[in-house]
Amino acid sequence: MHLPTDYLEQMKTWLQHEFPAFLASYEKVPARGLRVNRLKIDTEAFLQRSPFDLSPIPWCPEGFYYDHEQDRPGKHVYHAAGLYYIQDPSAMAPAEVLDPQPGERVLDLCAAPGGKTTQIAAKMQGKGLLVANEISPQRIKALVENLERCGVTNAVVLNERPERLTERFVGFFDRILIDAPCSGEGMFRKDPEVCERWSVRATHLCADVQLEILSAAAPMLRPGGVLVYSTCTFNPVENEQVIARFLSDHPEFTLIPVPQASHYQPGRPEWANGCDSLRLASRLWPHHLRGEGHFVALMEKTDGPEGTKRRPGKMPPVSADAVKQLRTFIHETLTCQCDDWLLTMYGDHLYRVPDELPSLKGLKVERPGLHLGQVKRNRLEPSHTWAMALKPDDVQRYVSFEVDDPRLYQYLQGETIPFDGDKGWTLVGVERFPLGWAKVSGGMLKNHYPKWLRWD
Numbered sequence: 001m002h003l004p005t006d007y008l009e010q011m012k013t014w015l016q017h018e019f020p021a022f023l024a025s026y027e028k029v030p031a032r033g034l035r036v037n038r039l040k041i042d043t044e045a046f047l048q049r050s051p052f053d054l055s056p057i058p059w060c061p062e063g064f065y066y067d068h069e070q071d072r073p074g075k076h077v078y079h080a081a082g083l084y085y086i087q088d089p090s091a092m093a094p095a096e097v098l099d100p101q102p103g104e105r106v107l108d109l110c111a112a113p114g115g116k117t118t119q120i121a122a123k124m125q126g127k128g129l130l131v132a133n134e135i136s137p138q139r140i141k142a143l144v145e146n147l148e149r150c151g152v153t154n155a156v157v158l159n160e161r162p163e164r165l166t167e168r169f170v171g172f173f174d175r176i177l178i179d180a181p182c183s184g185e186g187m188f189r190k191d192p193e194v195c196e197r198w199s200v201r202a203t204h205l206c207a208d209v210q211l212e213i214l215s216a217a218a219p220m221l222r223p224g225g226v227l228v229y230s231t232c233t234f235n236p237v238e239n240e241q242v243i244a245r246f247l248s249d250h251p252e253f254t255l256i257p258v259p260q261a262s263h264y265q266p267g268r269p270e271w272a273n274g275c276d277s278l279r280l281a282s283r284l285w286p287h288h289l290r291g292e293g294h295f296v297a298l299m300e301k302t303d304g305p306e307g308t309k310r311r312p313g314k315m316p317p318v319s320a321d322a323v324k325q326l327r328t329f330i331h332e333t334l335t336c337q338c339d340d341w342l343l344t345m346y347g348d349h350l351y352r353v354p355d356e357l358p359s360l361k362g363l364k365v366e367r368p369g370l371h372l373g374q375v376k377r378n379r380l381e382p383s384h385t386w387a388m389a390l391k392p393d394d395v396q397r398y399v400s401f402e403v404d405d406p407r408l409y410q411y412l413q414g415e416t417i418p419f420d421g422d423k424g425w426t427l428v429g430v431e432r433f434p435l436g437w438a439k440v441s442g443g444m445l446k447n448h449y450p451k452w453l454r455w456d
């Protein structure tokens, strides 16, 4: 691999005697990780059925290294069922540090493709409000698909510039993650294109953007709330120096210790303004641990205005016809009621809105909540998203295939399967983990697995 000369010079100056070990890390095979999705399965239960050779990642209880030479977990049906998320081991650190709790209001401001959003969602266990924002319209699709596959029910997905959210959410969030766009020095080993785009100038431009994002986020946190800033770059210009600049502009914020700090190396005050508290930030270096590298800083907001009152905002209304069709679908297919659900409609698409969501009027909304389906002339066509968010007990008809059943792969390939069962919408899954919808009629399981997800 050809590393930029300026980059090597900088790292040599900063790292000094550590530089040879750092440089040698580029010769090693990158560590690969997967994170068990506790919205679908407990870690212990997953380990019992996992066909992969796994070993624990010390800073993430749900995280495991796998052997990329031997296993391809991304191609397994358990991945399609959302049992785990493939994620760089060091990228699992920021959400661990954020430590979101069920029932809280959490903002993931730079969310796509959703590695950390899905990790946050698993920790929230479907309770509370998770706002996932992504500025890039191109990257939103992957975020939505990952939230869907992982069965996330309490997320709202926005496509906004951070500063457009500030006024709307003053003092609103308990926790905010800024996994900032950066020069990506921790990605060089895996992605040569990131390496080619790198320049000293780009690191300074990134730092300015990072500071703007932090400044837009600051008012959105409630006093007593915490903010995590992370990057996948090593450059102090984008790490310690950004934090130092932010703290000098925002005395209401203070750095606090990272709970898992014993696994990491401390931040480097001498690479910024010398302020000793920068040691409280954490550095994940590829020559100290098995992972590509990250920077994580945890800050608490000690002062500032309290947020909007805890009441839901006005959302676009739902037609009486849509409610009727939803009730009919639930009556015929599910085992739950929808009387206390907050609903909204965007066009002919019906969504269940998480509690406590303020009005989203004027914002670019990609998903105002859990997508339930499309309201057609006289029926509700349930969404794939909803299928992935259900459990076998939630439905009246569930067809379970074992991993070695050829019909499972016929289903994933979009084929119709002979099936003797009750008529109607039917959830299909591998073991007790849903994969999608089918409709039973005339002795056949008619396939509703989305075309864009079908296996070759």
Ligand SMILES: C[S@@+](CC[C@H](N)C(=O)[O-])C[C@H]1O[C@@H](n2cnc3c(N)ncnc32)[C@H](O)[C@@H]1O
Residues within 6 Å of the ligand: 091, 109, 110, 111, 112, 113, 114, 115, 116, 117, 134, 135, 136, 139, 161, 162, 179, 180, 181, 182, 209, 213
């Ligand atoms: C490091 S990536 C986020 C990765 C994600 N958190 C995950 O774990 O999958 C940074 C994201 O910030 C977005 N971004 C770029 N410029 C931005 C800006 N000015 N404000 C907010 N987000 C921005 C990028 O589109 C990108 O998706």
